[in-house]
Amino acid sequence: DQQVKQNSPSLSVQEGRISILNCDYTNSMFDYFLWYKKYPAEGPTFLISISSIKDKNEDGRFTVFLNKSAKHLSLHIVPSQPGDSAVYFCAAYDGAGSYQLTFGKGTKLSVIP
Amino acid sequence: DVKVTQSSRYLVKRTGEKVFLECVQDMDHENMFWYRQDPGLGLRLIYFSYDVKMKEKGDIPEGYSVSREKKERFSLILESASTNQTSMYLCASSLMVTGWVYEQYFGPGTRLTVT
Numbered sequence: 001d002q003q004v005k006q007n008s009p010s011l012s013v014q015e016g017r018i019s020i021l022n023c024d025y026t027n028s029m030f031d032y033f034l035w036y037k038k039y040p041a042e043g044p045t046f047l048i049s050i051s052s053i054k055d056k057n058e059d060g061r062f063t064v065f066l067n068k069s070a071k072h073l074s075l076h077i078v079p080s081q082p083g084d085s086a087v088y089f090c091a092a093y094d095g096a097g098s099y100q101l102t103f104g105k106g107t108k109l110s111v112i113p
Numbered sequence: 114d115v116k117v118t119q120s121s122r123y124l125v126k127r128t129g130e131k132v133f134l135e136c137v138q139d140m141d142h143e144n145m146f147w148y149r150q151d152p153g154l155g156l157r158l159i160y161f162s163y164d165v166k167m168k169e170k171g172d173i174p175e176g177y178s179v180s181r182e183k184k185e186r187f188s189l190i191l192e193s194a195s196t197n198q199t200s201m202y203l204c205a206s207s208l209m210v211t212g213w214v215y216e217q218y219f220g221p222g223t224r225l226t227v228t
Contacts, residue, residue: 009153034216043117043203043219044156089155099144099163099209100171101217105155 003027004092006104015113019077023090023104026071030092034101035064035075038087047088048075080111116140117220119204125226132191134223136204143209145187146217147171147179149200156203162187163209194227201225 005024013019023033031052036044050057050064050073057064063076077084090104120135138145146161148171158171160179168179176198180188187206191198201224205217 006155036219041122041222041224043205043221045219046216049216091156099146099161099169099207100158101146103148103156105153 001026002105003030004090004102004104006088006090006107008107009105010108010110012110012112013080015082015111016079019075019080019084019109019111021075021077021088021090021107021109023073023075024071025073025092027092027094027102028071029094030102031095032093033064033066033073034091034093035062036089036091036103037084038089038106044089077109080109082111082113085109085111117204117206117218119202119220119223121223122221123224123226125228126191126194127228128195130191130194130227132194132225132227134189134191134202134204134225136187136189136206136220137185138187138204138206138218139185140206140208140218141184142206142218143184144207144217145181146205146207147177147187147189148203148205149173150203150222151200159189194225196227199225199227 034049035047038044087106091101147159148156162181178190204220207217208215
């Protein structure tokens with residue numbers, strides 16, 4: 001059973017526009033969420049995170065929104081740049097002494113110049 | 114600067130061989146993890162370790178074992194490699210402080226091909 005779902009395998013966006021990547025989760029015990037970015041032939045790099053006590057976290061061009069009632073989070077990238085083209089993974093901790101991150105399957109973002 | 118290194122970027126092995134993948138981190142992290150990444154399946158946890166000589170099974174431990182003799186080093190062992198273990202293997206590490214959550218830092222990955 002997939003507890004973290006990224007339902008869009010791919011997304012294409014024009015340079016300068018907004019990219020919105022979505023993530024849904026089913027486990028109500030999840031209380032900390034992270035986004036990772038991965039280029040081909042490289043390991044994932046941490047991008048931004050959000051705790052369940054917040055509904056928004058911003059870091060430069062990247063903003064993560066959390067809607068706990070809908071069990072939904074999204075990553076907004078504004079403005080999108082060609083260097084943002086990568087696979088983005090959503091991940092979650094249940095925080096109850098667990099060290100295990102649960103990852104979604106990823107969304108491949110292509111930013112078109 | 115945070116650093117997780119993996120012993121090989123690319124590896125080709127034959128079916129039935131014993132394969133060792135090594136991971137070293139220089140951040141004094143307690144937690145270390147092994148994942149595999151396959152197209153359309155995302156990252157799946159194989160094993161993790163929260164202390165020296167301690168290990169826990171992840172979601173897909175079958176066909177794998179691990180070893181953690183020193184805090185900075187975590188090894189993944191394929192006892193008898195099979196073609197369905199052809200994959201990208203990623204090692205990660207993180208701090209562990211009770212009541213806090215820390216992001217995991219990943220190595221560059223090892224692309225393993227079993228023929």
